[in-house]
Amino acid sequence: MTENPELAEESSMPEKDILAEIDAVDELPTAPPKRRVRLSWLGKASAAIVALWLVICLIGPSIAPFHEMDIDGDDGFMGYHTNEYGTFYLGTDYLGRDTLSRVIYGARNTIGISLASTLLAYLIGITLGILAAVKGGWIDMGISRVNDAILSLPTIMLGLIAIAWLGSSIPVLVGTASIIYASSVFRIARALGQDIMVQDFVEAAKARGEGVWWVIRSEVLPNAAMPLATDFGLRLVFVVLFISSLSFLGLGVQPPAADWGSMVRENLQGLPYGSYAAIWPALAIATFTIPINLIVDDISAKSGGSLASKMV
């Protein structure tokens, strides 16, 4: 910002009238300078794994050797084998479907639903949080009290109550998860918003006569972006754990759709017979969530923040 030639030129010309100067200030880039995040080798490796899963999410069906619902294996709970339909690298599940293909298809459901829920939670949480911070007064009071009530309950209980009430379907899952996790996003967004609202540059913008939405868009959001991005990672992990736990309990994604949580559940009976069909989807979850947390840990350790302590 300080290297901006326009500003230097402007201040060297004192005869310019004050209005033109204010105009010039307005034209300055409003976004803060980009903060570079340097990851450790562990962080870089983690980022690569997460990226790989996201790619699998996108192109999964075209690289999976079988369809998720095709029963092509010789028998249920078999290990590596080849038959006239192809090779079953990770063996078959309890019905004789290819485990590898189901893990690949499952990525779409598990990561897709979690990502959608987290994004929705962010949309709700940030909108309400910044609204509460900017407007204050009874709006802030009202939203905060409801929020406290949601936060003071165990998430899995809220999920169970919602599913007992509405039955289990993907919209109910996404809706429940996004409302539950919007409450923690709200708290962070509100705190960040309140911090930023009392900064001098916001006061200056207000004094210039900028509207509420301009202040939010140009001053509050860019400054809150970095902490919120790290928090997004943490929240996504929580949502993955929440959704797959419900699926594991048989209350989430319903069969025959492939989902990592329900795949562990349906193949658990094969474990005593030496089938690893339940282990692979469980490992898939771990290789998605652990790297995300490692990246978040890396970033917050570098930026000296206390985000790691929020991981409870």
Added chain:
Amino acid sequence: MMKKMVLRRIAIGFATLVVVSIIVFLMTSVLPGDVAQIILGQSATPETLAALRKELGMDQPGYVRYFQWLGNMATGDLGISKAGGATIESLISGRLGNTMVMSGLVAAISIPISIALGLWAAMHPGALLDRIVTFGTLSLISVPEFFIATILVLILAVELHWLPATTYLTGDETFLEFFKAMAMPLITLVIVVSAQMIRMTRAGILNVMSSPYIEMAILKGVPRRRIILRHAFFNAIGPIVNVIALNLAYLVSGVVVVETIFSYPGLAKLMIDGVQTRDLPLVQACAMIFCGAYVILILMADVASIMSNPRLRNPK
């Protein structure tokens, strides 16, 4: 000062419980189709429906039913399960004990382990053991409870044949049998809860370690071990007690998954069965017990951290 804060916190906790009860109550009354219809099913005629609604008190306005329901709950009348028609008290009574035994054992094992490991890691930050503990606990809190349980079943039950994979409690087993049956769910929960507690203990100690009086002790030449055990630990007791209460509260969600995996006959298993059959009176009762326990434990955590602050305890 402190008394006022504690009372205020208790009042908030009570208000939360009231909100919880309203949410749980609304869950049944907003349900599509009413209970009378469900009970009578195909044989429902308008007359029998009206009679049953009257019998169930459903012709009364919502807030009256809410207070009746709340009154019944407070006096221990939890209603009748939709499946089988048994009273909910009879279903819950035995299960509640099992869940409490499990939670008590988990707490008794994991609290000393976590504090010891957390302290040890904080004494040698950056050392190999600290890095292993930090990485290990981060990984453990990043995976679902059923992941840990599945891996444990694979290792301890399938490969090594040390322990049974499911829990059967008949009530007349010997101590060793009882312990063997409980072992798998117990180990899983201890790992889940300890991972969080170790991290929070370590963070709590390191937080105290950055205060000026510790810097003074370091400059004085006091060995690090002594600083932690004599100076930092006592000031970190408040946060650590807070951590313990918080984690016992997190046990609530761990218990739900772990009891289901190992078919442990506890309250959480009962609730999941209730959700699957959509037995709402049963779910209501279990949800109230779990949420109540959770709110009370969080309340205790907050009160503990208020009480442990000497400035609030001894006002000038």
